Amino acid sequence: MPALPTAALQLAGFLMAHAFWTASDLPPGGHYQPQSLCMRADGNRVLNSFDGTNPKEQDEAARAFVTGGAAQWPDCAIARQVKVGTPTGDVDALVIDVVQYGGSVMTVVQAFRPADKGFRLLGDELMLGDNGPLPPLPAAQAAAAMREGALDHPGMDGKWNQWETERDPVSPLVER
Template sequence: MSALSGPMLKLGGFLLAHASWIIDDLGPADNYVPQALCLKEGELELNSFEADTQEEAVARGKAFMEVKAAEYDACAFARDGLLRHDGRAIDALIIDLADETGAHVLTMIQPYRRDEQMHLLGDEVFLFPPDRAKDEDGSASLRPLVRAGAQDHSGARETWNRLDGSRQPAPDLF
């Protein structure tokens, strides 16, 4: 599997739909538990990283990716985060993708807003390491594979279709 392969991008989309489905159902005081979804020989393995604090949970997930991602064909690590824009915080799902070597090859960011339910803000943004540069032309070509992966999640498909079909404008964050 090469860097940014179709299966890797679809894995990221599957996890994006899964995490969105969970966040959409969370209560106002609840937090999304960071998760890694890994692919090995066609089989998916989901790992959740619960901890006393979000910071500790994210650190556990990142440590898993650093140590274990190379054992799989591809891994995606999702966490809930905040982006700062014009002095205010914007919620975002942040998903790192790693290839079969364990190398971090892409970060996907999906800004969202949550009131009684979740609302996606704009399209996914893709940042490429090591300098985490945004490439809008490249991003447009990746979205169909990510969204196809989201459609592969039968349990989350109804929620994903509602969220994807009602995207709201996003501030220019990058």
């Protein structure tokens, strides 16, 4: 397996922190509006939101960007909120697609409990490549790079460290 791109993963971690900061402040029934964070060749970053009349249209616009508009950027991360069905019920999750020049590098899925139920990260991120879950070592390296990027987000005021400390040990998205 080729080495995962650290810069793209750190960018995705920065967006992950931003998205969870937004999600942690949403009112009951609120939904995170999908966003992309893309880095130019000169290192400057551009944050965009995906519009639509409802969350489904916003999600469709974000997914279309993954396979279309992201191709113009060296590194790009696209975050969107989804519901994942589990045997015990639906779980909210943030999905982050990590893309380099339009080629998918990986998809990250992080389950969470919404703000109106006491915001909390639920287990570790699931790291998915083209052929399913990444092997343990590359997954751990990707998670470390993303968490490093999350810590670079200004204005988090210790929120990320608190979320890490209070993180549930096991994701509801994995079979036990």
